[in-house]
Amino acid sequence: MSFAGLSPNLLALMHFGTLIKQSLTCLILITGLQTMAQSQRILPTDTSRLVSYEELFSALGQRDTILFYYQPEWFAGKTVHPSIASLTLTDALRRVGSLSGLDFVVIDNHSVVFVPRESSAENRVQDDAGVMVIGNLLQSGKFPRATVTGTITDGTTGGPLPGAIVSVEKLRAHAVTNREGKYSLVLPAGQHLLTVKYVGYQDLAARIRVVSDGECNLDIFEKSLQLQAVVITDQRAGMNISRTQMSALRLDAKTIRELPVSLGETDIIKSITLLPGVQSVGEFGSGFIVRGGNTDQNLVLVEDVPLFNSSHLFGLNSAINPDLISGVTLYKAGIPARYGERSSSVMAVKLGGSNSKTMKAHGGIGLLNSRLAVEVPLLKQKVNILLGGRTSYSDWLLQKLPDIDLQNSSAGFYDLNGVLTIDAGKHDKLSFSGYYSSDRFAFSRETNYRYSNLLASARFTHIFSSKVSTSLITGMSRYLFGMKELDTLNPYDGNRVDFGIDYNNVKWALNWFPGNRHSVELGINGILYRNHPGELLPYGGQSLVLPRRVNDEKGVEAAVYLSDDIEFSSRFSIEAGVRVVRFSLLGPGYEYLYAGGLPRTVENIRDTLYFGSNTEITTHYGIEPRLSLRFSLDEQRSFKLSYTRIDQFVNLLSNTSVISPTDTWKLSDTYLQPVVSDQLAAGYFHNLRNNTVEASAEVYFKRLQNLPEYKNGASLLLNDHLATDVITASGYSYGLELFLKKNSGDLTGWISYTYSRSMEKTDGTALIEMINGNRYFPSNFDIPHNLVVNLNYHLTRRWRASATFTCHTGRPVTLPELRYTFDGKQIIWYSDRNKYRLPAYHRLDVAITRDQxxxxxxxxxxxxxxxxxxxxxxxxAYSAFYAREDPRTWNYSGNYSLYKLYILGVPLPTITYNFNF
Amino acid sequence: MPHLTKYKRILFITLLAALAAGCREEYDPGIDVSQKVLVVEGMVTGLDEPATVTLSMAEPYNSGSGAAAVTGAYVYLRDDKGKIDVLRADYDGHYVSDSSFRGVAGNSYTLNIQTSDGVVYRSTQQTLLPAAGIDSIYGELSQQEFIYKDVWGNTTGKMEKGVQTYADFHSSAGDSLHYRIGTHMLIGYSHTDPTTKPFATIYYFWKKLEKDRTISVTGDDNSISTGVMTRYSAHFFPLNPFLYGMADDQNLENFFLQVRVYTLNDEAFAYYRELSRQLSSTGKLFDPIATQVYGNITCPGDDSKLVLGFFEASGCVKKTYWVQPLTGENRVAYGQTYDLDGLPESGKTIQERPYFWHF
Known part of the structure; x- marks a missing residue:
């Protein structure tokens, strides 16, 4: 029911609020009513049609048995999106209040009274023709151009919409909203048609008259309440054509929520591996491969600090809670100059909630783990707190398996996240984030492993003007690993090993927007690495192990960069940048000098140099040009080209067949030179059917120098002389990536095919420093063919089905070729490194979802x-290995066989219950 | 949410059934290797025993046949003093030196081979280091987990009581030497026949146990090895007679343990360490990737020719101890006994204990 028309006498009383609400009720009933209208109408099902406030109040009143009181002229002729009726009453009222500039009072839970707001925050002024005026009318004619700034928000939730395109088509002036939904456009004074586009939302067109600098905040609404299909997009509609950046994959919070589910929850890294040029290291492997690069060549940034181990439970889960992610961007090529550190890719993860006006919570319950996230706005949304956590309970599963090692094993994890954002005024924003994860697992009773990640960061952003802003970020990341071994048979060998790495950084950036089509960024980065290669300690009361410690490493990386993104015309744009980086390995520490002309072995050490604290042991410099070019044939087709060079000063050393948590980090030094990557990429992008179908083809060639490789039988843990076991290799990779994606309709999805090769070679002079006789051989990440088909179909408004088919060439492996007897035992001679391949991999996953x-x-x-x-x-096959029976087996036959290890040999059903309130 | 319980129960069973299917299976990648590769196993010690060399051919890994012996080769040792000792063919593929040959600590030896096809092979020069000294071998009652495998290949663990034996030894030439420890085991058991007159007949049996299943080397960076090695875990003898295939009316009496400690030079240590790693690999997820284990034999006429195996010159010391579990007293008795070399694989005596059984 709706009641409109309220006496002025009552309006005055309304300001006393709820303290007098009882008496107000009587007053309203006695003196206030001037008109009363009743309606039984239901809101139209066509959600694309706006409805009057009267219709909205009618629907809400009928639903919640509420009476509405207001002056009819406040809402006369105004319309509103019908989706507001889907909100709870409180949210709907807040939304109406926000849109209308009115306050409201709820009386006795069944009466709502709207009252004028004392000082409306809204600054929308309309002229006589109903055109929105931007700026101060008194300054008409004073300025030829003016800057229009504003925020684009979801009209239903009030949350900001990052990535929305705000444009004045006639002027070819475009702006994309940032993570806070803010945009800035410089426009000539006068009248314009401003349009806002955002995938899944109705286009909005607003007539504005620009007088002087001013704000224009706009709300847009989803096209339908029906959940959108899974869409992974590298840009918003059309942006994949018009943006200079290539080889970038972007996912916002909404898209992430709808990604394919893996073992109970959305997994950001697994989902990304379904895209061209990105591959998984295995069935449930840790990390990912980008264009043939090693997993440690990917920089995974969580709120601008790196995550050194991005997986839980051997990679069964990603270490990042999907519920807290507000956006992810993966750069495969054309990496902006503000990023460096790793040579293959950058994956930037932003944490954040929906910026809701009320407290929100969401979570999920699964068979192996559960999660919960809570978002709490405070002080009228000036402060926003987001907290989340996950924990596993997987031990019971292992104990049910028919294998003694697995029965004696255990595994589990938990992680906690938190984000605090403070809106410190119109031009300042402060945010803090924290992350902690802990993993534990044991393969038998004797050996226990633990590792943890701790991340923290603080960011301050200041907007000097619509053209200049700056940000200062500082953060830290700590990765710790611990291993305890206590054999009940031989407690005298009980030992524990601990290692880890500390990372501290400071980033400062200055952004300057000289024009709509021109932006410049200048920045400085400073990183302090403290690497703890390992410490051996006795473990257990009877242990006779002698404590031993490998010296810590300290390194400083400093970089300055400049980037200029300019659009010369609608057809041609360029983003050019350069990053200059300097890395110093600092003392205290030793440097071993080896005899010239001889292989590096402990026996060939000729001298040892000691460097005092903070003395430079070795220094490396790098100049990293970055260039991206775009040439558009028209609005639907463009060519792009990019070149990227990156130096990497920290490497993950691993000589296991799969990425292992025991792998240790190593800073570049005199012998392990920085990995240098040069990548040239080109692409053709073509959108069809009004941007609902995207097609692209990209080719790339990447050259890699100073890749760490390992001598036969290399020992990497607790090795004082790593240079004697680690050798360097050079390599190259190249590939072709084809991508076809359908974004809208009942059936959505994509087909992705990648052809890629990744080769490397050593150049040692002694046999022990050669791999495969210094001939080129496939790297561990050489997977020539990779096909992914992902389809999603909306059966009804609430039911949807999806299927993902992946198929790729098997990974290279080293297999046994000969066997012989020595000392009465069967010994194996293995083939050249990576001479063979595992069988081809293919898998079909299906899911059906009943949405909320x-x-x-x-x-x-x-x-x-x-x-x-x-x-x-x-x-x-996840890997292949040649193994004998466990020597502890009593009826030991001494048999040995070649096995393939597979993680999932049968269909694995999972069910997930997700909730929010 | 009571309705969840039902779902979970169904899924729990489904999940278990799925995962119980195992996670590894035998794999035949169809490798076809036609390469003929010589395998050399040569040994010179400072003990009172001849130098031995065994020559065989490596087989394709998936071949069902055994290693083919290499006969008709001309094999000799040259030391750094220029002395040459020619080895004679003993039996198929086995060559031994004259019985008067003794390795000398401090001397270096090179193995030379010319096979019947005229190809010459040569080892690197190996220096024989001084032997260590074994201080003691002893045992303690203990228990250890054994793994049993059923016909389907499923494994279960069970704790077995037994005797854990240890060895203490020391370097004769300073700290940080590398050792390889070899063990030979034998059990002694008896059977009493009470039906014989006028006295019951007692049979004493012995049976050698299989050799070590792995290669044990010490001196790795992560070990506790120094110039003195204490409580080196030598062997565990379970007390369960079933595990030795004994009949119900037979009594387990004693264990015998021969320990050989080889003092390795750096090259030999590196080789055996790699073999040890390969042999102890059981396919764990995080095992190091497979690597080629090169020996110290080359073909001077063709550097690219692959030769496998190793020629070793190592100081060696050996001792043999008897070990007797006294479970009633909750202790283990032990003492040194005769050398077991040359003893048949199994045997028995009647009424009289074997010579090595007297203590």
Whole structure:
């Protein structure tokens, strides 16, 4: 029911608020009513049509048995999006209040009275023709140009929309909203048609008259309440064509929520590996491969600080809680100058909530783990707190398996995240983030492993003007690993090993926007590395192990960069930059000098130099040009070209067949030179059917220098002389990536095909420093063919089905070729490194999801997803190994066989219950 | 949410059934290797025993046949003093030196081979280091987990009581030497026949146990090895007679343990360490990647020719101890006994204990 028309007498009383609400009720009933209208109409199902406030109040009143009191002229002729009726009453009222500039009072839970706001924050002024005026009318004609700034928000939730395109088409003036939904456009004074586009939302067109600098905040609404299909997009509609950046994959929070589910929850890294040029290291491997690069060549940044181990439980889960991610961008090529450190890719993860005006919570319950995230706005949204956590309970599963080692094993993890944002005024923003994760696992009773990640960062952003802003970021990341071994048979060998790495950084950036099509960024980065290669300690009361410690490493990386992104015309744009970097390995520490002309072995050490604290042991410099070019044939087609050079000063040393948590980090030194990557990439991008279908083809060639490789039998842990076991190799990779994606309709999805090669070679002079006789051989990440087909189909408004098929060439492996007897035992002679390949990998995953209820008044909303991983149960080889029986086996036959290890040999169903309130 | 319980129960069972299918299976990548590769196993010690060399051919890994012996080769040793000792063919592929040959600590030896096809092979020069000294071998009652495998290949663990034996030894030439420890084990058991007159007949049996399943080297950076090695874990003898295939009316009496400690030079240590790693690899997820283990034999006429195996010149010391579990007293008795070299694989005596059984 709706009641409109309220006496002025009552309006005055309304300001006393709820303290007098009882008496107000009587007053309203006695003196206030001038008109009363009743309606039984239901809001139109066509959600693209706006409705009057009267219709909205009618629907809300009918739903919640509420009476509305207001002056009819406040809402006369105004319309509103019908989706507001889907909100809870409180949220709907807040939204109406925000849109209308009115306050409201709820009386006795069934009466709502709207009153004028004392000082409206809204600054929308309309002229006589209904055109929105930007700036001060008194300054008309004073300025030929003016800067229009504003925020684009979701009209339903009020949350900002990053990545929305705000444009004046006639002037070819475009701006993209940042993570806070803010944009800035310089426009000539006068009248313009401002449009806002955002995928999944209705386009908005607003007539504005620009007088002087001013704000224009706009709301846009989803096209439908129906959940959108899974869409992974590298840019918003059309941006993949018009943006200079290439080889970048972007996912916002909404898209992330709808990504394919893996073992109970959305997994950001696994989802990214379904895209061209990105591959998984294995069935559930830790990390990912980008264009043939090693996993440690990917910089995973969480709020601008790196995550050194991005996986839980051997890679079963990503270490990043998907519920807290507000956006992810992966750069494969054309990496902006503000990024460096790793030579293959940058994956920037932003944490954040929906910026809701009320407290929100969401989470999920799965078979192996559960999660919860809570968002709390405070002080009228000036302060926002986001907290989240996950924990596993997987031990019970291992104990049920018919293998003694697995029964004696355990595994588990938990992680905690927090983000605090403070809106410190119109031009300043402060944010803090924290992250902690802990993993534990044991392969038997005797050996226990633990590792943890701790990240923290603080960011201060200041906007000097619409053209200049700056940000200062400082952060830290700590990765610690611990291993305890206590053999009950031989407690005298009980030992523990600890190692880790500390990372501290400071980043300062200055952004200057000289024009709509021109932006410049200048920045300085400073990084302090403290690497702790390891310490051996006795463990257990009877241990006779002698403590031993490998000296810590300290390194400083300093970089300055400049980047200029300019659009010369609608057809041609360029983003050019340069990053100059300097790395110093600092003392205290030793440098071993080896005899010239001889292989580096401990026996060939000729001298040892000692360097005092903070003395430079060795220094490396790098100049990293960055260049991206775009040439558009028209609005639907463009060519792009990019070149990127990056120096990498920290490497993960690993000589295990799969990425292991025991792998240690190593800073560049005199012998292990920085990895240098040069990548040239080109692409053709073509959008069809009004940007609903995207097609692209990219080619790349990458040259890599100083890749760490390992001598036969290298010992990497607790090695004082790593240079004697680590050798360097050079390599190259190249490939072709084809991508076809459909973004809208009941059936969405993509097909991705990648052809890529990754080769490397050593150049040692002694046999022990050669691999495969210094001939080129496939790297561990050489996977020539990779096909992904991902399809999603909306069966009804609440039911959707999806299927993902992946197929790729097997990874290179080293296999046994000969066997012989020595000392009475069977010994194996292995082939040249990576001479063979595992069998081809292919897998089909399917899922069906029942999305949350569309009932308007339900606060607790939940969804179910039933998925089956590896539907046809293929035993995809994860690795191959040649193994004997465990020597502890009594009926030991001495048999040895070649095995392939597979993680999932049968269809694995999982079910997830997700909720939010 | 009571309705969840039902779902979870169904999924729990489904999940277990799925994962119980195992996670590894035998794999035949169809490797076809036609390469003929000579394998050399040569040994010179300072003990009172001849130098031995065994020559064989490596087989394709998936071949069902055994290693083919290499006969008709001309094999000799040259030391750094220029002395040459020619080895004679003993039996198929085995060559031994004259019985008067003794390795001398401090001397260096080179193995030379000319096979019947005229190809010459040569080892690097190996220096024989002084032998260590074994201080003691002893045992303690203990227990250890054993793994049993059923016909389906499923494994279960069970704790077995037994005797854990240890060895203490020391370097004769300073600290940080590398050792390889070899053990030979033998069990002694008896059977009493009470039906014989006028006295019951007692049979004493012995049986050698299989050799070590792995290669044990010490002196790795992560070990506790110094010039003195204490409580080196030599062997665990379970007390369960079933594990030795004994009949119900047979009594387990004693264990015998021969320990050989080889003092390795750096090259030999590196080789055996790699073999040890390969042999102890059981396919764990984080095992190091497989690597080629090169020996110290080359073909001077063709540097690219692959030769496998190793020629070793190592100081060696050996001692043999008997070990007797006294479970009633909760202790283990032990003492040194005769050398077991040359003893048949198994045997028995009647009424009288074997000579090495007297203590």
């Amino acid at each position: 209820s569309l009932k308007l008044n339900r606060k607790w909303k939940s969804s179910w997803t039933l998925s089956v991983v590896n539907l046809y149960g293929r035993n995809n």
